[in-house]
Amino acid sequence: METTTLSRRQSLVSPTEEAHVPTSTVDDIRIEPRSARTSSDRPPSLHAAADDSSKVAATAELASIMTIVSNPVPPGPSSPSLNEAVRPQDFIPPARPSSTPFPQPEPRNAEIKCTSCPAGAAPHDAHMQGMDAWDDPSFLLQQQPAVRAGLHFHDLPPEIHECILDHLFGYRVSATSKSSVGMHSVTKSWSTALRHSRRRELSELALVSSVWRALIQERLYRHIKIKATVGSVNGALVWFAQRPHLRPYVRHVEVWFPVFQPKPGSPATMVLQATSTLPTVTVDGLSASSYVLPVDNCSLDETFYFVGTTFPEVTVLTLEGGERKKAPKVTHFVYGDCTRRAQEASSQYSPFWESTVSENVERIMPKVPSVRTLVCKGQWNLIRSEEDFQHIMSALPNLQEWHGTYNKPKSKSYLTMAEILPRLPPQLKQLHLYLEADYRRELSFPAYFVKVTNRLHFCQRLGLAALGKPGSPSIEHLSYTGRVCRTFFDVLAQSADPRSTRLKSIDLTVKNCCRQVQIWNETGSGIMDVKFIAAFEALVLAGIKALKRLRALEYLRIRYVDLDSPIPALNPYFILRRDGWCEGVWSDKIVRALQASRPEARFRDLSDIPSFIGFGKDGRVVISAESMGKVTSFKLDNYRYLSAGGGFVVAA
Known part of the structure; x- marks a missing residue:
């Protein structure tokens, strides 16, 4: 209280009287009795201001005394004096808990530029020159040794990065979740889990940071689609052999077998493939293009071998057999029907050769133990007998979920x-x-x-x-x-x-x-x-x-x-x-x-009847289309009104 009062009184002491105040310690301070002042001690213009200042100081001092006397709680620590207030205090902020999303403070930008100042002007005014030391990052680090360097974008928690990418890519299903019972709809399956349509545009986001590179590649390569031809499979094999870090990202592989291909324009090739030419019919019944049966398709054993040896983490496999009138069946073994058709086409086929191949070649489908879900689209071209089914099941020993879809x-x-x-x-x-x-x-x-x-x-x-x-x-x-x-x-x-x-x-x-x-x-x-x-x-x-x-x-x-x-x-x-x-x-x-x-x-x-169903004067059922909504309860006996002779009317 004494220090506070002293600081207030110092503002009222003239410069000539400041010498009477000793500067040793606060306890040795003695306030000399004031001498009567005259108008000659200060300029005439300050008479009114001095009187008003005296009244304000006396009122404030009396209020402080009355507050201390009436308050039984002892006062808190005294405020610092003017000399102490101008000195910077060594304040160390407390460390943030590790549970906060941003445990480290962001660093201040040392290069602050004023966009409204003209070119070549001084960065600071004259009255701001004393604050240059506070803008220096090295000075801040010296004053706050406990504060570490700030965070960067790639230092954010992985959950935040995942949320940002989910907003850009959309909803994705975990490859290890139950695809049929873990979603909003029970019939939601892997057969409808399509790849992202803007894969090429979103691939550029991998250049944002090293953290995003892995996250983007994981999403882009999570579901891949490959054409089941020898050329496409060989190209994919070379691609992943040169980039082995992408192989674990693949969780869903979709392989589709083409059921036709355009006829090459070479006359010699057209003569060789004349036996496999199919009639081409459009809506009008005519077509300027010709299509032939595919001759470069892979067999199922080649497909399983490629998937099993290239993608160690694949869990979902989609086989699309295609749909077409009199579509060819997908060959299961490379030494089977495909080779026989090639021999027949070249007029070199013999029954002795077929018996030799069937006896010496053991038909064993390569195993893919990591696959848990199998999706068969156009299943008639993939499985036409119980033997075909056993071939596919032998390649997937750990299969837990099977989707079979027939197009027609x-x-x-x-x-x-x-x-x-x-x-x-x-x-x-x-x-x-x-x-x-x-x-x-x-x-x-x-x-x-x-x-x-x-x-x-x-x-x-x-x-x-x-x-x-x-x-x-x-x-x-x-x-x-x-x-x-x-x-x-x-x-x-x-x-x-x-x-x-x-x-x-x-x-x-x-x-x-x-x-x-x-x-x-x-x-x-x-x-x-x-x-x-x-x-x-x-x-x-x-x-x-x-x-x-x-x-x-x-x-x-x-x-x-x-x-x-x-x-x-x-x-x-x-x-x-x-x-x-x-x-x-x-x-x-x-x-x-x-x-x-x-x-x-x-x-x-x-x-019995929903609210949007009523009866007209003629006895017919009247249905209001505007108020039509989901029916959660409907008695089966009421269907006879719809099939009655009068029928029903849908009101707009």
């Missing part, structure tokens, strides 16, 4: 899969089959499916495949798109062992429900077909009853998709989610069966 529906697709399903490898956990994925309603069963029904019932084979072989574990996730009926769930309910089954999710996309009828015109599909709605209800009811035996089943979805439906929101579906809530179509039988099989499961809402 045909009877051979169902018959081939019926032979393969009972022979699935025991380590397979996820099966995804897309036999008919056109999503269009039909008036009756097509002729190709009639051939299938005359030979076997595909739903029985599919149900047995979901349970697995006796004594071996079953698959965990099944996704199927095609024709299915209640027989599939009946087989599961009869043959499933509640103690050993591990089936966790079933996703069925119904093309049509197979059923026994006398008139084929009654085998159509659509929301206006009463027979189909009854068959769909039987399918859902059988699936709910099977829940009693499938105790591990957590997710069940049965849906019908019709892209040409006049009311897409009314396409029937049923979903049992993992939290126990149900959505979709319902009936009194379905509610009672659900209560008996899964008492903890229940519908969120049991409404």
Whole structure:
């Protein structure tokens, strides 16, 4: 308090009286009594200012005394004097904790330039010359020895770099995650995981820093697509041999086999390849270009050898067989049909040569143990028999997920899969089959499916495949798109062992429900077909009853998709989610069966008709297109109003 008062009083002492104040220590200071002042001691112009200053000082001193007397808490440390205030203090800022995103302060820019100053002007004014030492970085380092050098862009945490690149590249799926059950949609698969479309533009970001170089290359080379020709494979082999650091970045390899190639313009080449020329037909029926069968395609064993020896970290393999009318089958072994066709074309083929090759050459597919997911597009050109399937499975001993897609529906697709399903490898956990994925309603069963029904019932084979072989574990996730009926769930309910089954999710996309009828015109599909709605209800009811035996089943979805439906929101579906809530179509039988099989499961809402459906004066159904939204509950009995004689009207 004494020091504070002294500092205030010094401002009122004249220069002639400052000599009376000793400068030894604060404790030895003695304040001499003031002598009476006259007007001659200071200029006349300062009389009023001095009187006002005296009054202000007295008021401030009295206020400080009253504050100290009335406050029982002792005062804090006194403020420094004027002489001490001008000296720079040696202040060392505390170190930031390591948990902060930026633990190091950024360095100040020593070269501060004023853009508004004219060229050649002094960087600082005269009154700023004394502050030049503070702008010197060396002076700051001397005053703050505990502060280290600042951070650079590449010193940021890797999570920040990943977030920046995710914003530029978009969403990406981890190659080690469950591609079918770890996403927003159960049917989301590796078959839709495309590469980035702006790969060439984004490759320039690798020049930003050394940290980004590795991150950019990891994203660019994570999914590569290679043409299955000898020239393309050899080029890729040379590329990665010269850049071995890029090989571990490849996690998804997509190999596509061309089904045709343009005919070369050389007359000699055209004569040699005349035997493999195919007719070219366009929309108009004519074409100026000719195409021939590919002669430079790789075989499957060459493809597996290339992938296994070049990419040690690959986990997803996509084989695209292509689609074309009378497309050629992909050759599995290099010493097989491809060599025989070459010998036949050159008129040097002999049966003795074929028998010698088949006896001396052991057909063993090279193994790729790192592959966990196999995606087959245009599977008819890759697998046409159970033997072809065994060849591919022998090359992938650790396969856990298989996606099989057929481009066009045909009877051979169902018959081939019926032979393969009972022979699935025991380590397979996820099966995804897309036999008919056109999503269009039909008036009756097509002729190709009639051939299938005359030979076997595909739903029985599919149900047995979901349970697995006796004594071996079953698959965990099944996704199927095609024709299915209640027989599939009946087989599961009869043959499933509640103690050993591990089936966790079933996703069925119904093309049509197979059923026994006398008139084929009654085998159509659509929301206006009463027979189909009854068959769909039987399918859902059988699936709910099977829940009693499938105790591990957590997710069940049965849906019908019709892209040409006049009311897409009314396409029937049923979903049992993992939290126990149900959505979709319902009936009194379905509610009672659900209560008996899964008492903890229940519908969120049991409404008869959605709010956007009403009835007009003439009795017809009126649908409001503006308020049409997702239907979470719809009673199956109401479909008969759509198929009634009056029909329905969609109001705009």
